[in-house]
Amino acid sequence: MGLLSKTNLLPVLCCFCLNLTVAIDTIRSSQSINDSEYIISNGSVFKLGFFSPENSTNRYLGIWYNNISVFTVIWVANRQKPLKDSSGILTISKEGNLVVLNGQAEIFWSSNVSNSVTNSSATLGDFGNLVLQVDTTGLVLWESFQHPSDTLLPKMKLSTNLRTDQRIQLTSWKSPSDPSIGSFSVGIDARNIPEIFDWKEGHPYWRSGPWNGQVFLGIRNWNPLYRTRFIVVDDKQGAVFETFTDSDVLHLSRVVLDWQGNGLLTYWDDGKDDWEVVHKNPEDECDFYGTCGAFGICDLLSSPICSCLRGFEMKIIKEWNRGNWTSGCVRRTPLQCERMNNSIEEGKADGFLKLEMIKVPDFAEWSNHVNKEDCRKQCLENCSCVAYGYYTGIGCLSWSGNLIDLRQFSVGGSDIYIRLANLEFEEERNLRVIITITVTIGAIAIASTVFFFWRWMARKKRAMKGESNESLLFDFLNDVKLQDLPIFNMEELATATNNFDMANKLGQGGFGPVYRGKLHNGQEIAVKRLSRASGQGLEEFMNEVALISKLQHRNLVRLLGCCIEGEEKMLIYEYMLNKSLDAILFDPVHQKLLNWRKRFNIIEGICRGLLYLHRDSRLKIIHRDLKASNILLDQEFNPKISDFGMARIFGGNEDQVKTKRVAGTYGYMSPEYAMRGLFSEKSDVFSFGVLLLEIVSGRRNTSICDEEQYLSLAGLAWKLWNDDNIMALVDLTIWDPCFQMDISKCIHVGLLCVQELARDRPNVSTIISMLKSEILDLPTPKQPAFMERQIASNIELTQQGQIRFSICNITTSTVNGR
Template structure:
C-alpha cells in the first residue's frame, strides 16, 4: 500500500514539473497553442506589466489591455479592441493560423487583429518589461508588429511618438471617448514636422494645442520647461525621413506617464507613495491662452489681462464688433502698410520699417528656419519683403515668419524675444524723441557726464570700504578672531551699494524671499549682468549684530574652494548690513534628506558623493586655507546643494580662525546646535579640528540613516542618533540603522565602512577621533582595516526626561540665532 502511494506521488510530481517547464517559464508569452481566456493574464518577465481582459469603470464591456502590475491604482496603458468590445467573458487572445495576434469572441469571430499582411507561421507574442507587446518569429527574433507602434492614449517610457516626413505616416496618441469607453475619441497628439518639429494636439483635424519648436533640449513654447525637470526627453531626426519623440526617467522607482485625456489635455503624472497613487505634475492646458489660435492672427493672448486678447501694436481688430463681444478668432489686421508694400503699389516708400520687440513670448506657429547667425537674423528678415517677424533661439537658430502670426502668447517668465515688423510710423514716437534728446545731451555733456559718474562711483565705493574697514578694525580686537584678522585684505572684496541689491531683489519683495533665520531674511536676486545671487540681510531686531556679520565676512572673503559657498561681496550702508552669496538652486541637504519624496532622489551613490564632497571642504578649512578655520556649526541645514547636487559648506557666522601653529582654543560663549557639539566644547568651551570631526559624524550618520539626530530626543529608549547607531552596531543589526532607500547588497560594505567611520568620529576624547585626512583615507578604503569604535559620547540623554518643555525645545534647536535653515534654494 505504501509502495503504491509513493509511486502515485512520484508520478504527480513529474507531471507538475512538466507542467511548470511548459507553462511557468513562459508566463509573458502567447502562442497558437498557449492562448489566454478572459479570466487569465500574462505578466512581463520583470513583473512590471500585465496583459489580459478588463472592464473600464462603470462598464461591463470587456477589452484586452496592458496595465501596470505593481501599482495599486488600476492604470491601463494600451487597449487592443478599442472600438469592438466583448459583451461577455467568452473572449480569447491567441495567434491565428495566418500568424496574426487576434481577439476572438465566443463564436470565434475576430474582433481585433494585428493585421499582418504577410502570412508567417510559428509566431509568438511576448509582453516586454517596457510594456511593449511584440509579435515575433521564433527563429529570427525580429518584431513583426508591436503595440508601441499602435498606442492608445498613454505615452510611457521607451515608446516613440513619430512622424514620417516622406510617407506622412504617424505614430500618435488618441484619446478615449470617456473614462468608461476606450474607443477612439476626438483628440490626438503627435509630432508635426511641416517646418520646425513641434508636439501638437489635434481636435479632429484642427490644431488644439502646440508646444512650440524643439531647440535640442526643450520645447520653447512651453513656459518654464527645463530639460532637468522634464527628465530624459529626446527628439531625434534619424536622417531617413522619420522624426520621433521619446523619454526615459533617470529614477526607475518613479514611473512617469503622459496621458491624453478625453478633454484633449495632455497630463504628466508619476506614481508616488510606493505605487498607491498618481500625482499630476504638469498639464498642457492651464488657461484659455493654451488653446491654439485663441486670439486669431496677430493677436496676443495674456491670461493675466482682462480681456485676455489684444492686438499687437500697429494692428487693429479685423472685426471690431465681434472682438468687443469676446470673439477674437477673426484676429487683427495691420493698421499701416509696410514700406515695401507701399513701393510695390507705386507710392512713395517713405522711411524704412522697424521691428517691435515683444519679450517672453510663445513664438507663433508656422516658423521657417534660416542658417543666419543671431547678428544677421535681423538684417536677413529686414531685406526680405515677405518676412513679417523673426526670433532667435540659441538651440533652434534663426526663425523668420512669412505667414500670418498665429497662436501668440505672452508669458510671465521664460519664452523668447519676438521681433514683429511694423511701419516706421508705428514705432514709439516718445522713444524717438527720447533718443534725439539723449544724443544731443551726450554730444554736449559726454565728458562731464562720464567724469561725474566715475567720481560718484569712486566716492560711493570708498565710503563703503571706509565703513566696512571701520567695523573690521573695531571688531579685530575681539577675543574671537585674534591678531590674524588683519591678514584679510578687505580691499579686494566686492562692495555692493544698497540700491544695486534692492534692484536685484525687486526691493526685497516677499516673492523673492528664500527663507528666514536668526540672522535675518535671505532673498534671491539677479544682478544687472544676469548673475543670480542670494542676499543675506541682517534684521534690525535680530539677536545678532556686527560681530557675527564681520565674522562671516572675514572668514570666507578669501576662501575659494568648490565645496564652500562663495561670498561675492557685502553691503554696509547706514543701518543696513548684507552679505551677497552665490545662489544655490537645490536648497540645503536636509530639504532633500528628510523629505519623504525627495529623499528617494538621493540614492547611495549620490549620498556618498555628498559625503566625499564635504570632506575636501573641511580639509581645506582645517589644513589648506591660508588661515585655519573651525566652522563650529556643521550640520545638514548648512550644507547647500548646487544644480548637480554637489555639496557646499555654508554659514560661517560662528566660525573661528587660528593663526600660526594654533590648533585649539577655549571660549566662554558656547554657541552652535545641540546634538552636533563635541563633549569638550559643550561642557568646557574647548574647540579644535576634532570638534568639527565630531559634528561631521552626525552628518555622516544622518546621511546613512535618513533620520534627523533630533528625531531621537523624544524616544524613550534611544537618546541620540549616535547612541542608536552604537546600539545597532553592537547588535550587528546595521539594516535597522540604514535608510531603506539605499539598502542594496552591492553597497553593504561601503555603508558599513561609513557607519564605522561615523562611530570613530564621535569618541568621547578628541585624541581618539581621526583627523579629516584620515577620515578621507578611511572612506576611500586607503586604510583597509578600520579600528573598532568605542562607545560614543552623549549616549546618555542630553536633556532629562522631566525637563521643562522649554528646555526640551532648546535641545532640538540651535542655541544661537545666527544659523539659517533655508526653505528654498539660495
C-alpha cells in the same frame, strides 16, 4: 463550468501540464488566453488580459500596471470593437498574427501582419511593450509601442515620417468608460522645426512651440521636470521622433492624453498611493491654440486676456467686445515695401519691434547657416516676411502670412521681432513728443479720475435722494464697458436657457435663481438672475461685477459678463458641472463621490483661492461670505470660490475695517465681525475653519445631532478634541486608517481657524504650509468662538441663511464666546 467526461479529462490535464512549463510573460502559437486568464511581464511590472472600464460591461484586451493600487490601463487592442461578453480569447492565428476572438471565433482585433509565419510568439516586456516576433530568428513582426492608445511610456516613441507618410501618435479615449478613439490626438509635427501638437478632430488644440535641442520653447516655465528627460531627434529630411526617459527606474512615469484633450505628465507617488500630475497641457486659457486670432497676443495677467500686437487693431470690434477674439487683428499702417509695390510712393524703411518672453507663433520657416544679423537682413529684404527670431539650438526662424498662437509669458519665453511700418516708430524718435504725450496723458488721467470720482459721488447723492436705481445701474455698466466686460442681451440669455425653463434651474441663492444655459457657440454658462424679492440688491450686483471682472485665478469662478435690461439684472458665469459643494457634501447619496483625496484637494484649492484674494491679486479682497454653497465644483471636483456680492477691497495699508452694515451667513461669521462689525483676513479664515470642519465631518454647521444640539460644529469638534476622540467627528464615508494623520491635521487646522481672537488665527499662507506639512509643530488650539449654538432675536434670517442687521441693534447677551 460544466462537468468534464472521463474521455475529455486526459487532454485537459495534458494541456494544463503544458501550461505550467510556459513562461508567464509569453504566449506561443500553440496557446491562448481566455477572458479570465492573463500574462505578466518578467519583472511583474505590467499585466495583459481582458478588462471592463469603469461603468461599462464591454470587455477589452488591454495592458495595465500590475503592482499599483489604482487600475491604470496603458494600451487597448480592440478599442473600436468591444466584446459584449466574457467569451473573448487572445491567440496566435495560423498566419502568425495576434488575434482577439469571441466565442463564435469571429475576429474582433488583429495585429494585421502581412507576412505569414508559422512559428511566432508574443512577449510582454517590463517597459509595457507587447512584441510579436519570429521564434527562430527573433525578427519583430509587430509591437504595441508602434500602435499606442492614449499613453506614452518611457522608451516609447511618437514619430512622423513625411517621406513614408507614417505617424505614431496618441489618441484619447472617447470617455472614461469608453476606450474607443475620441476627439483628441497628440503627435509630433515635422514641418521645419519639430513641435508637439494636440489636435481636436484634426484641428490644432494646443502646441508646444519649437524644440531647441533641450526644451520646447512654448511651454510655460518648462524645465526637465521631476526625473523625466524628453528627447527629440530630427534627421532634417522629414523624419522626426520624440521619446522620454525616467532617470529613476524604480519609479513609474507616463504621459497620458485624457478624454478631454489634456496631456498629463504623471508619476506614481508611493507615499500618496496615487498618480501625481507633474505637468499639464493645455494649462490655462492662453494655452489653447489661436485663442486671440491672427496678430493677437494672449496674456493671462491682462483683462481681457487678448490684445492686438502694437501696430495692429481689432478686425471685428463687436466680436472682441463679446469676448470672442478669434477674428484677430489687422495691420494699422501698411508696410513700406507694400506701398512701394503698389505705387511709386517712397518713404522710410520698415523697422522691427522686439517682443520679449513670448511663445513664438506657428508656421515658422527655418533658415540654415544664417547668423543673427543675416537673419534680420534676410527678413527685411523679403516683403512677405512679417517677423523673425534667432534662437540658440535652432538658428534663424522667420514668419510670413498671419502670426498665429502668440502668448506673453511672465518668465521664460523667447524674443521675436515684429515688422512694422516706420510710422509706428516715429513717437520713439522724438523725445519731446514723448514727454508731451506723457504729460498730456497724465493730466487727462488725473482729470478723468477727478471727473469720474465727482460723477460717482453725484450718483450716490442722487440715489440717496430717491433717484431710480436703473439710472444708477446704466451709468455703472457704461463705466464697466470701458474695461471690455462683455454685456449680454436678454434675448441671447433667454435662448440659451430655453426661456429660463425650470428644467434648467440649477438652484436658488440669496441673489436669486441660477439657470444652466448654452450659448450659440456651444459654451455652457450659468446665469444668475437677480430676484426682485432678493435679500441682495443693486449694490451687491454692482459690487460683484466690479470685483470679479478684475480677478483671474483657477480657484475663483470666472465672470463671463452681465446683463441689464429694464428690471432684469443678471450675471453670467462659467458653468460648473458638479454645482456647489453643499449640494454634494451634505447629500447622503452623493457625498460618497467625495473621497478623502477629493476633499483634501477641495480644501487646498479653497486655500489657494483665498491666498490670491488676500495677498496675490492686484487688489486685497475680503470675501465676507465664504461657505459651502459659495464653493462651486468643476468636472474634476476642483473648487472655485464664487459670490462676491459681499466682498470688499482693502486699501494698501489697511489690515482691518469697521462697518455699520454686517452682511453674511449665520454660523460662518467671526465673532469680531458679527458683534462689532470688524472684518479682516482673519474673518475669512474663521469662515474657512468652519467650512474645513464641515468638509471633514460631512455635517452642516447647523445640523448637530439632537443629544448635542447645544453645540455648534466647532463646539462639537472642540469637545471631541479634549476627549481625545477627534476621529468621531470624521464622515464615515471617508474614514480610512491610512489617512488618519492627514484628517486629524485638517481638524487641528480647522480648530486653529475658529479661535475666538483674530490674532490667534493663522493667516492663509500659514494654513497652506500647515496642510502641506511644511510646518510640523502646530500650536494647540484655544476654545472656539460661538461654541454654543444660538440665534440672536434681532438677526433677520432669510431662507438661504443670509442675515442683515445694524451693529446698534445687535443683542450680544445670547452670544457666549467662551
